[in-house]
Amino acid sequence: MTRVRVNPIACEAHGMCAELLPERITLDEWGYPIVDDRPLTAEQLAHAELAVRACPVFAVLLEAAR
Amino acid sequence: MIAAATLPRLLAGIDPSGPLDFHQHELLHGPLPSSREAADLIGDLERAGLRGHGGASFPSARKLQAVAQARGKQIVLINAVEAEPASEKDRLLVECLPHLVLDGAVAAARATGAREIAFAVRDGARDAYGAAARAIAERPRGEPPITLFAIPDSYVGGQETALVNYLSGGPLRPTFTPPRPDEQGINRRPTLVNNAETLAHLALIARNGEQWFRSLGAPGQPGSALVTVAGAVVHPGVYEIEYGSPLASLLTVAGGPLGTPRGVLLGGYAGSWVPYERALEARLDDAELAVLRARVLAGVIFFLGEEACPVAETLRLARWMAGQSARQCGPCLHGLDALADELATIASGHGDGGTLQRLGRLGELTAGRGACAHPDGAVNCLLSALETFEHDFAEHARSGPCAACGLPATLPLPDWHLPDSSPQRRRLRSL
Numbered sequence: 001m002t003r004v005r006v007n008p009i010a011c012e013a014h015g016m017c018a019e020l021l022p023e024r025i026t027l028d029e030w031g032y033p034i035v036d037d038r039p040l041t042a043e044q045l046a047h048a049e050l051a052v053r054a055c056p057v058f059a060v061l062l063e064a065a066r
Numbered sequence: 067m068i069a070a071a072t073l074p075r076l077l078a079g080i081d082p083s084g085p086l087d088f089h090q091h092e093l094l095h096g097p098l099p100s101s102r103e104a105a106d107l108i109g110d111l112e113r114a115g116l117r118g119h120g121g122a123s124f125p126s127a128r129k130l131q132a133v134a135q136a137r138g139k140q141i142v143l144i145n146a147v148e149a150e151p152a153s154e155k156d157r158l159l160v161e162c163l164p165h166l167v168l169d170g171a172v173a174a175a176r177a178t179g180a181r182e183i184a185f186a187v188r189d190g191a192r193d194a195y196g197a198a199a200r201a202i203a204e205r206p207r208g209e210p211p212i213t214l215f216a217i218p219d220s221y222v223g224g225q226e227t228a229l230v231n232y233l234s235g236g237p238l239r240p241t242f243t244p245p246r247p248d249e250q251g252i253n254r255r256p257t258l259v260n261n262a263e264t265l266a267h268l269a270l271i272a273r274n275g276e277q278w279f280r281s282l283g284a285p286g287q288p289g290s291a292l293v294t295v296a297g298a299v300v301h302p303g304v305y306e307i308e309y310g311s312p313l314a315s316l317l318t319v320a321g322g323p324l325g326t327p328r329g330v331l332l333g334g335y336a337g338s339w340v341p342y343e344r345a346l347e348a349r350l351d352d353a354e355l356a357v358l359r360a361r362v363l364a365g366v367i368f369f370l371g372e373e374a375c376p377v378a379e380t381l382r383l384a385r386w387m388a389g390q391s392a393r394q395c396g397p398c399l400h401g402l403d404a405l406a407d408e409l410a411t412i413a414s415g416h417g418d419g420g421t422l423q424r425l426g427r428l429g430e431l432t433a434g435r436g437a438c439a440h441p442d443g444a445v446n447c448l449l450s451a452l453e454t455f456e457h458d459f460a461e462h463a464r465s466g467p468c469a470a471c472g473l474p475a476t477l478p479l480p481d482w483h484l485p486d487s488s489p490q491r492r493r494l495r496s497l
Contacts, residue, residue, distance in 0.1 A: 007242045008395035009437045028431050032396035 001039035001065040004048050008032070010059035017060050020051040039065040071281035075290050076266050077306045080162050085197045088204040091165035096273060098169045101176040104272045108134065108177055114276035115288045116268065120145060120224070120261030121336065121364040122439075123352065126268065129258060132248040133178040136256030140180035142210075143233070143252065144171050146198070146262035147188045147217050149224030150334040151478040152366045155292035156262040158304045160187060160194040163266065164201035168212065170265025173272040175210045178258055182210050186229055189216040190480070219482040221335070221390035225438050226259040228392070238485055239392040240438035263292055284310030284351035291365055293350070297331075297476060298324040298371035309351040313367070316350070325372040329454050331477075333363030335387060336443020338450040339376075342369070359450065368477065375470035376455035377462045379477055380448060381409045386479045387444040398441040401432025405448055412459055415466025422459075425452060 004024055006017070013031035023044050024036045040048055045062075052060045079086060079094040086094065104110070112127035133140055144167060148156035159167055171183045185202070187195045195216055202212045215233060217223050223238045230251045232238040251257020260268070267289060271279050280288040287309040293316070296302045300321025307316055313330075317323060323342075330345035332338055338360035340348070348354060352361045370376060388402035408425050411417045426449070433445040452459055462468065 007437070008397065008435060009240075009242050011396060013396055028397065030396055030400040032400075032435070034431075034435075 002045055002048070002062050003037045003039050003065040004035055004051070005037060005061045005063050006033050006035055007059045007061060010057050012057050012059075014056050016054040016056070017051040020054055021047045023047065025051070037065075071278075073282070073290060073308060074306045075270060075282075076159070076163065076166065076263070076292060077304075080158075082162060085162055085164050085201060088165055088201070088206070091163070091169075095166070095169075095270070098173060098269065099272055104173065104177075107173060107268075107272055110271055110276045111268065114271050114279040116264070116271060116279065117287070118261055119263040119267070119291060119365070121150070121334065123361070123363075126260070126264060129248060129260070130174060130178050132246075133180070133256045133258040136249055138254070138256050139182075140175075140178050140256045140258065141252055142171050142175045142178065142180045142183045143226075143229065143247075143257050143259045144168075144183065144185045144262055144265060145224065145226060145229060145259050146194065147186050147224040147229065148191070148262070148364075149188065149219075149221050150364045150366060151221075151480050152294060152296045152331075152368050153334060153364050154294045154296075155304045155365055157188075157191050157194045159262050159266055159292070160191075161197045164197050165204070166266040166269050167262045168201060168205060169269035169272070170260070170267070171212070172205075172209050174258055174260060174265060174268060178256075180210060180258065183212040184233060184252065185212055185214045186217050186233070187214065188219055188223070190219045218485045219480065220484045221387070221482065222392050222438060222440050222484070225440070227438065230257055230259065239394055240436075240440070242437045282308045284349075284353065286353045287351040287362075291350075291362060293362075293365035293367055295320045295367050295369075296478075297369035298327050298374075299369050300324060307350055309362075310349050310354065313348045313350055314346045316367070317346070317369075323369055327369040328372055328374060328376055329370045331366065331368040331370065331447075332358075332360040334366040334443075335383065335447055336439065337361065337363050337366065337447055339370075339447070339454040340450070341454055371476055373470060374473065374476050375468055376451065376458045377409075377413050377468070378471040378473070379475065380451040380455070381406065381413045382475050382479060383451075383477055384409050384444070384448050387440075387447070390482065390484070391440060392438075392484060395436040395441070397432050397435035401428055401435075401441060402444055404428050405432065405445070409448070412463045413467065413471070415462060415464065417463035421463065422452070425449070 116126040227241040247257040384406040429445040
């Protein structure tokens, strides 16, 4: 099982992740991602992989869910 | 034979006028057992149930185990930075009982295979630095070399990834985990980061064993702890308590309160405010304090005096905690400033029904979303103040500043600034 995580130090609030993975990521009032870290479904995983690639500062990661 | 289950343990033989030298220390506690004599120290620590005394309360045996098993040249880092402004316990240990801390570091180094020790003291704690330097020079031959570092004064500088980052030549700012310091710490070496008090307990467990350790304390939290009693009490200072003992007994030993305190801050600036009357019924261990949504954390017990304004104190603390953010993570950077702004609105009498709601929402948006626990702690502390001093906040929202708002701060808020974020290349010899 995989979950999505954001490195908050790297994140610069570009917001691409919320565009590509709205099922799991919304933006706060300053534009930073609020992440739902429950395990991803197969379909969400495909979206999450797009979000990982789209982030201009490589702040989105996929992690093994515990 | 098991030594008697009495206090003091760590503070036995302490001479407040200066450090015990190595000879006096050995006369008091006996020699540190060799690694052959303390062959299963990690197992002993696990059975003892020792947890970290820096605030996070992490099981010590698990940290040591992780470092012992990691690949690379292990190193032990003594964290005596004690960046909690109201806390004085680690400074007291280093100034007066430095060899107890160093014994713990040496025993931990042997148990994890580390052949080097780094010792981090806060720059502003000059006496501690001097005592540490003298104590290092007194250590017997054959022990791992110990290198002493002065760390710039800042709140997040006491956080373990910030320290590791700094001692690796980077800025004094927390880093994203993983990797954790036990996997990749100082210069990517597996690093055991332990609070100074934790190591002092470890030194005594190495000598006296786990049964002795567990003969004091609460079922879920064995042993003793150093706490700093501060604020409106007759004799503020560092005391050693048994976990699970009543806060009221500690207060009696500290000479009692000055007047009737408004509330008590438990833990430190990441901790929780509780009403004075409730605090008097509390027992000092995390299981007992859970009903008050408080924890022992770094052991700060601050009594807010009866003449102080809780709203003004909370607002100043909110600004200070926002100022201590490393400003790396968006939610912490924006959230702590926004929380302080809302508190300022209330304090000045301009709050409305929505202000409290907005504070709650900002708290949820800010906590748990940084690389370190700074935003979580700050939010916890500020929201507990809103609850404990509910009537004062309501009164200020209605009527604006009170007569006590202009009084000087009683919570210590030192003039600390994080050093420039640009990494300076420092040559750290031998690390």
